[in-house]
Structures are given as C-alpha cells and as structure tokens.
Amino acid sequence: MKAKVYVTIKENVLDPQGVAVQGALHTLGFAEVEKVRIGKYLEIDLNTASRAEAEAQVKEMSEKLLANTVVEDYRIELED
Amino acid sequence: MKFAVLVFPGSNCDIDCYKAVKEIGADVEYVWHTATDLSSFDAILVPGGFSYGDYLRCGAVARFANVMNEVVKAAEQGKYVLGICNGFQILTEANLLPGALIRNNGLKFRCHQAPLEVVNNENPFTREYAKGEVINIPIAHGEGNYYCDEATLTELQANNQIIFRYAADSNPNGSIDNIAGISNKAGNVVGMMPHPERAMSEILGSADGKRMFTSILNAWREQHGTTING
Numbered sequence: 001m002k003a004k005v006y007v008t009i010k011e012n013v014l015d016p017q018g019v020a021v022q023g024a025l026h027t028l029g030f031a032e033v034e035k036v037r038i039g040k041y042l043e044i045d046l047n048t049a050s051r052a053e054a055e056a057q058v059k060e061m062s063e064k065l066l067a068n069t070v071v072e073d074y075r076i077e078l079e080d
Numbered sequence: 081m082k083f084a085v086l087v088f089p090g091s092n093c094d095i096d097c098y099k100a101v102k103e104i105g106a107d108v109e110y111v112w113h114t115a116t117d118l119s120s121f122d123a124i125l126v127p128g129g130f131s132y133g134d135y136l137r138c139g140a141v142a143r144f145a146n147v148m149n150e151v152v153k154a155a156e157q158g159k160y161v162l163g164i165c166n167g168f169q170i171l172t173e174a175n176l177l178p179g180a181l182i183r184n185n186g187l188k189f190r191c192h193q194a195p196l197e198v199v200n201n202e203n204p205f206t207r208e209y210a211k212g213e214v215i216n217i218p219i220a221h222g223e224g225n226y227y228c229d230e231a232t233l234t235e236l237q238a239n240n241q242i243i244f245r246y247a248a249d250s251n252p253n254g255s256i257d258n259i260a261g262i263s264n265k266a267g268n269v270v271g272m273m274p275h276p277e278r279a280m281s282e283i284l285g286s287a288d289g290k291r292m293f294t295s296i297l298n299a300w301r302e303q304h305g306t307t308i309n310g
Contacts, residue, residue, distance in 0.1 A: 009182075013227060014254065016183050040136075065144070068137055068173065070180040071227055 003047045003058045004077040007067045008039035042066060054078055083108040084121040086151070087169075088142045093128035093164065093277060100277040101125070104293045113145040122300055123160040124151055126167030128220070128275060138181060138223050139169035148174055158193055160204055161269040165221055167269075168261070168271030177271045178236070179228030179265055181221075185254025189222040193285055194274055196260050197247040200240050203263060204299035206272045208291040214247045215288035217274040224273035226255035226262070233257060239265055244272055272292045 009015045015037050023034040044061070046054050058076050067074040083101045087094045087110050094110060101108035111118065118124060131142035142148070153159050155176055163171035171177045178215070184190060195215050198209040209215060228236070233256060236242050244261035251258045253273075261272030274291030 013182065014185060014225075016185050016187050016225075016254075020187055065136070065140060066138065068180050070172075070178075070229075071182055 001048050001051070001054045002079040003044040003046060003054060004075075004079070005042040005044065005058060005062055005071050005074075006039060006067055006075045007042070008037055008074075010071055010073055013071045039072075051078055051080075081106055081297055081304075082120060083123045083125060084111045084118055084124045085109070085127055086111050086113065086147055087127075088113045088129070088131035088145060090133055090172075091127050091129035091166070093166075093275065096275070096277040097127045097164070099124045100280050100293050103280055104290065104297055106293075106297050110148060112197060113142070113147050115147045116150060118147070118150040118154050118270070121154070123162070123296055125155055126151070126161065126170055126214045127129065127277075128165030128167060131166055131170065134166075134223075137169075137173070138166060139171075139173040142166075142170045143173040154284070155264070155269050156230040158266065158268050161291045161299070162205060162292075162296070163269075163271040164275055164277065165224070165273055168273055169223065171271045176269050178232045179226055179262070179275070181223050182225045182227050183223050184221070184225050184252070187222075187252070189220070190224070190252040191220040192218065192252075194219045194252060194260070194272060195250055196246040199242045199245050200263070203243060203267050203270070203295075205292055205295055206243055206294045207262070207299060216281075216286040217276055217279045217289055218285065218308065219252060219274045220278075221253070221273050224255065224257045226251040226259040226273070228256060236262060241265065241267075243270055244274070 001044040017038045025033045062074045123253040276292040279286040279289030
C-alpha cells in the first residue's frame, strides 16, 4: 500500500513563499494567477494490505509528525 | 542551582548558552538528546540552531528525541524551561507552548540586534527587568513569525503570557501582536526567538541578556531560600 500525503498551509495563515512565487509568475506575464500556495508532498510505502489500517496509521502519522495542525492542513490518498 | 543545556544534532547555540550560565556563576552541564533523566537539573535550556537540519519543520523531529519526554516532566514539576530560537520552535512542536513559528513574512533570514519591550516582568525569567523596559537582544532566524489563532492570542493576553514584544514598530518577521517571546500558563516555560545568550557583554553589542539568566538564578534561589547575589 502506498500513501500520498499533501501538507498545505491553512487558508487563514499567510504563506510568504506562495506570495513570492505569485509575484514572480506575475512578473513572467502570467497575469491570470490569482493565488499560489506552497506545500509538501510525501510518499509513504506501507507494509499492509488493509486500507482501513493504512488510513488510520497515516492519519496518526500526519497528526503527530507530518503536519503541524496549528498552521497546516493535510490530505491523504491511498493507492493499492 | 544547576542548568542543563540540551544538545541535539544540529544545535549551534549550545556553547553560547553554556557560557552564559558560567558567566553568572551557576552550575551547568551539556545534556545529549538521548538522555533519559533530567532529575538533577533545576532549569533546562533548549538552545538555538538547526536541530535535525530543520527537516520537515523546525523542531518537528527534535520534539520526539528521548530527552523531550524528560523536558515535559520537568515542565510539569514546575522546573524552569527556556527555549531560545530553535528551542522555542521545539517547545511549540512539543505542545509545551501554544502556537507555531512560521516563515518570516519577508522570507529573509533576519540577523541583527532587535529592540524588545519587556511586557511581563512578573516571571522567573524577567524579574530583573522593568515592565515596559526596552532591551537590546539579537535575533537570527528565518522562521520566527509567531502565529496562533485569535482565541489563543486572547488567552495569551488575558493570562499575561506575552513576555516580550518587538518594540517600536520593529517587527522583523510578521509575528502576530509583535510577539517575540511567550510563556505557558503556569509561567515556568518560556520560549523566545531573540538570543539573550548572545547579549552577555557590551563588547559584543549588548549585555541586556545577562539579566535574563540572573533572573532565573535568583528566582530559583528565592524559591529555595538561599542567598541572592546582586
């Protein structure tokens, strides 16, 4: 089982890197860019066949370590 | 009284902290991150640096080092815990302090002297400063932008947990309410981004950090009924 975890900065928290990249895209002429948010992407290989177990484990990992839920959100995708 | 200076792989202000404590004439020992006993120490300093390379998030990995279980115990016992810079980030990751430290709003690593307002001096860490006094303490960080939600901020203000603010519109990183340092509710755990251990001598720009260490020492001595040296 493979888990993909996307960690992003919460909507109400400023993302200075995203703002800087947005500015750079505007400079490049991509005037249609309205917002950029930068996050992290993690791939985790799990030695389990149970989807439910994998989901519970990765959720716990995300809460404990992968994301700081004070300022970040996370989203999990599982692949067989 | 005995201070511990924790050392994680990637700590780089541990020697400065050690020497700052020596300078005020107290006992101090380095404690490696694998240690499982802090019972012989009265105050724990969590120094600055880049513990575990700041991988994932600043302080995120250090927070799970063995010694951190002991820091949590020490904090519960009312011992003094001071996290400086990366140490502050570790203490927020460990939930010993509320909120989080995020990227500076200007994206720049800011490294310079910073004027700080002493907001709360009724605390073991700041009792030798005057309330409202502006002191000169250097900062050196890229992720020192203190963030917490509105409810937490209201609580920090109501409980007098804001210890230092960046003074006179000098906020270097975008931190909420100009916060530079906070305490926990009980007041025995403090985290701050500026480096008092780098402000121990006028020759190096400021000696304003020294009173932070003497505050801790004298607060402990008063609590334990020993002589206070001026």
